Structures are given as structure tokens and as C-alpha cells.
Amino acid sequence: EVQLVESGGGLVQPGRSLKLSCLASGFTFSNYGMNWIRQAPGKGLEWVASISSSSSYIYYADTVKGRFTISRDNAKNTLYLQMTSLRSEDTALYYCARKYFDYWGQGVMVTVSS
Amino acid sequence: DVVLTQTPPTLSATIGQSVSISCRSSQSLLHSNGNTYLHWLLQRPGQSPQLLIYLVSRLESGVPNRFSGSGSGTDFTLKISGVEAEDLGVYYCVQGTHAPYTFGAGTKLELK
Numbered sequence: 048e049v050q051l052v053e054s055g056g057g058l059v060q061p062g063r064s065l066k067l068s069c070l071a072s073g074f075t076f077s078n079y080g081m082n083w084i085r086q087a088p089g090k091g092l093e094w095v096a097s098i099s100s101s102s103s104y105i106y107y108a109d110t111v112k113g114r115f116t117i118s119r120d121n122a123k124n125t126l127y128l129q130m131t132s133l134r135s136e137d138t139a140l141y142y143c144a145r146k147y148f149d150y151w152g153q154g155v156m157v158t159v160s161s
Numbered sequence: 162d163v164v165l166t167q168t169p170p171t172l173s174a175t176i177g178q179s180v181s182i183s184c185r186s187s188q189s190l191l192h193s194n195g196n197t198y199l200h201w202l203l204q205r206p207g208q209s210p211q212l213l214i215y216l217v218s219r220l221e222s223g224v225p226n227r228f229s230g231s232g233s234g235t236d237f238t239l240k241i242s243g244v245e246a247e248d249l250g251v252y253y254c255v256q257g258t259h260a261p262y263t264f265g266a267g268t269k270l271e272l273k
Binding site: 084091093097108142147148149151152 | 162198200202204209210211212215221251253255257260261262263264265266267
């Protein structure tokens, strides 16, 4: 069974950093590109970043470019999102999802507030 | 960036009614490799999104065949042939052809 489990969320002050993780199981992680998607409270889905299977191709939304870094460790079956210079508008439920959006985690909440 | 415009924003339906949702792209979603990376998702209240249709018209495994997708280029449609109570929620189209990838704003399907 494919599972994606996010962790690392929480309450953080504006300007600080946070690193999210997504532990994958039930499939060959190193064969798949991965995405981070977020959803602000009561809002729609916003794609954040994606990374190819070998980390050769990485893309970001304009809203996070220069502040967020997506990475992966195929030996650990884990996807990461390093978030820096956090803003109140980054407050959201963050999901990891497989390349074609066929599997999603349950999401992890990030709240940016003083 | 590609803008996906979904209509209508809200849809009221009775059980058994057939409904359609439109997703229009600001540019063609045909990739140079010949694929069109336009997918449809459903997010039920309190749940993570689930994939319904991928590559415009391919039904994801386990998804009832009352769901169908069609379209090409910039115009795409999701059709539900006979709404059931479990279909309620917010439907999103998403494109993976042009980075940055983008989602439509969503269409909320409610019971009339």
C-alpha cells in the first residue's frame, strides 16, 4: 500500500525557518517525481514545488522561489521542504503528493504567527 | 504562468443528475512529448484530494466510471453521469505540462 506521511509542521514566527519531511512507503520512491502542494485555511490548492526522481529537475511556484528548497533522499525514501523567511501567508496545510498527483499524504499544518 | 479557469465555481445537483465542470487554460497544455498533463481531483470535506482522471481522459484505478474527462489544447471538461452522494466536495483541475504547475480555483459540488 502506498503511503505518504508528512511531518515537521508547527507554529513558527515570521522570518523563521522550518523543514518538512514526507516519508514514502509502498512503492519505489526513487522512480517517481514528487510534489509539495499547500492549502491555506478555507482556500484552494496551491502547487508549491516539484522534484524529479533523480533531483535533476526542480521547479518552484513564484510565491516561494528563493525562500523554499525542495530536496529528496532516495536512500531514506524521504522528500523534504526547507522553508525559510516564513511569512503569515505561508500558513497552510502542506501536502506531499506523487508526480501525477495519484497519491497524497494527509498533510501537515504550518502556522506562521508571532 | 498558466492560468486554469474553472466554471462554475459552485454546482448544485440532485442525486442522479448529470453535471459537467469546465477547465480552460490560458495556453495549450499539449506537451512536446505528445501528452497533455491535465488531471482532475476531488477533495471531499476534511480529506486529502484524490485523483479521478489523469491525462485528460484516463480513469484512475478504483474510480467509478460515471466520471469521465474530455478535451484538448486549452478546453477540458469533467462529466459526472449520475451524481451520487459520495461525489460531493470540491473538484480541481491541475496542469503538469508547464512549470510552475497550477491548479484551478475549484468547483464545489453541493446537493440541491
